[in-house]
Amino acid sequence: MLHSLLSFVAITALLSNSFVSAAPARHVARDGSSCTPDKIKTRVDFNKMPPDERKAYTDAVKCLMGKPSNLDRAVYPAATNRYMDYAVIHVNRTQYVHLDAFFLTWHRYFLWIYENDLEQSCGYCGPFPYWDFASTASDPRAFPIFDGSEYSMSGDGIFNDTGPITLGAELTIPHGTGGGCVTTGPFANQVAPLKFIDPSQLIQGTLPADAFAYNDICLMRDLNAYVSQTYTNGTELVAAAHATNASNFEFLLNGVIGSSSLGIHSGAHFSVGGQMDSIHVSAQDPVWYPLHTMIDKVYWSWQQNYPELADQLDGSTGTALNTPPSDVVTLDSTEPDWGYFQLSPIKVRELISTTGGPFCYQYDNVIG
Numbered sequence: 072m073l074h075s076l077l078s079f080v081a082i083t084a085l086l087s088n089s090f091v092s093a094a095p096a097r098h099v100a101r102d103g104s105s106c107t108p109d110k111i112k113t114r115v116d117f118n119k120m121p122p123d124e125r126k127a128y129t130d131a132v133k134c135l136m137g138k139p140s141n142l143d144r145a146v147y148p149a150a151t152n153r154y155m156d157y158a159v160i161h162v163n164r165t166q167y168v169h170l171d172a173f174f175l176t177w178h179r180y181f182l183w184i185y186e187n188d189l190e191q192s193c194g195y196c197g198p199f200p201y202w203d204f205a206s207t208a209s210d211p212r213a214f215p216i217f218d219g220s221e222y223s224m225s226g227d228g229i230f231n232d233t234g235p236i237t238l239g240a241e242l243t244i245p246h247g248t249g250g251g252c253v254t255t256g257p258f259a260n261q262v263a264p265l266k267f268i269d270p271s272q273l274i275q276g277t278l279p280a281d282a283f284a285y286n287d288i289c290l291m292r293d294l295n296a297y298v299s300q301t302y303t304n305g306t307e308l309v310a311a312a313h314a315t316n317a318s319n320f321e322f323l324l325n326g327v328i329g330s331s332s333l334g335i336h337s338g339a340h341f342s343v344g345g346q347m348d349s350i351h352v353s354a355q356d357p358v359w360y361p362l363h364t365m366i367d368k369v370y371w372s373w374q375q376n377y378p379e380l381a382d383q384l385d386g387s388t389g390t391a392l393n394t395p396p397s398d399v400v401t402l403d404s405t406e407p408d409w410g411y412f413q414l415s416p417i418k419v420r421e422l423i424s425t426t427g428g429p430f431c432y433q434y435d436n437v438i439g
């Protein structure tokens with residue numbers, strides 16, 4: 072155990088250094104004080120966007136995939152382009168920003184950086200979409216987002232029935248309708264070079280030694296209506312948007328890892344399958360962004376419904392399952408970094424409001 076902890080510290084230090092030496096980002100955070108009604112941006116449901124707007128969004132994502140990486144390819148062979156830089160940074164910070172008190176605000180800012188990058192690097196000027204996975208819970212394949220057309224986020228993986236999927240000692244789910252490579256839509260035959268990292272890695276607190284190696288693996292999906300009907304339906308989302316406090320909210324979102332209590336967040340991931348089944352490497356699938364924007368919408372809705380609870384944290388620490396042990400996170404804690412996209416340290420309290428600090432956005436409606 073000591074050995075693995077030490078190597079984890081060493082790997083982390085090595086990675087942090089190479090982030091610092093990478094080229095600076097072009098992204099400039101906005102001044103929250105200037106977030107006036109005429110400047111605020113509104114995020115919308117992908118399925119309700121007109122087809123040409125959906126395509127403009129996926130075109131911008133593909134544009135990012137065509138931009139060079141700013142990471143050191145010797146350290147991060149999987150960072151094949153700027154889009155993959157985000158996925159690599161997400162893997163690198165996974166232990167610090169999941170199943171802990173940084174989860175909601177760290178991801179909120181990660182999405183904001185990505186949204187701004189689509190604008191500034193790829194000229195995207197449409198709205199930033201979320202995937203309302205409650206509205207598609209009956210059967211995700213039946214909606215525009217996964218219909219596999221050029222106006223979708225690509226479809227299901229090709230069918231490969233490998234039997235029921237074991238997600239933990241207490242949880243096995245039926246196989247979905249895919250299981251193989253994604254071969255339709257804008258992201259057909261995309262390579263997802265970060266190999267699968269098992270969520271149980273969070274319990275050890277380490278990354279595999281070859282976590283950032285390049286692998287010639289296709290993007291895979293296994294859309295799963297059983298999972299969406301069970302874990303991401305409208306009742307579950309309304310309950311979360313009306314959680315009585317931050318720890319109850321966190322429980323409804325994230326459940327208990329390894330148990331049959333999956334929660335909305337993991338439920339949404341497992342309803343897509345493939346790389347999305349890995350907390351670490353899931354950001355390789357472009358649908359990760361609309362999915363996490365929906366998680367942020369649930370968070371925003373809860374904050375809107377209960378303004379008096381909006382800046383409450385759940386009392387947990389700054390590491391997944393408190394591994395390695397860390398301090399309880401407060402509003403004055405400094406967020407784990409976002410690699411080279413971060414220009415200066417940011418405190419949790421700066422990321423609580425979507426119309427303060429660096430942010431200036433809202434959602435088209437409140438859940439609840």
Ligand SMILES: [Cu+2]
Binds near residue numbers: 161168169178350
């Ligand atoms: Cu994440």
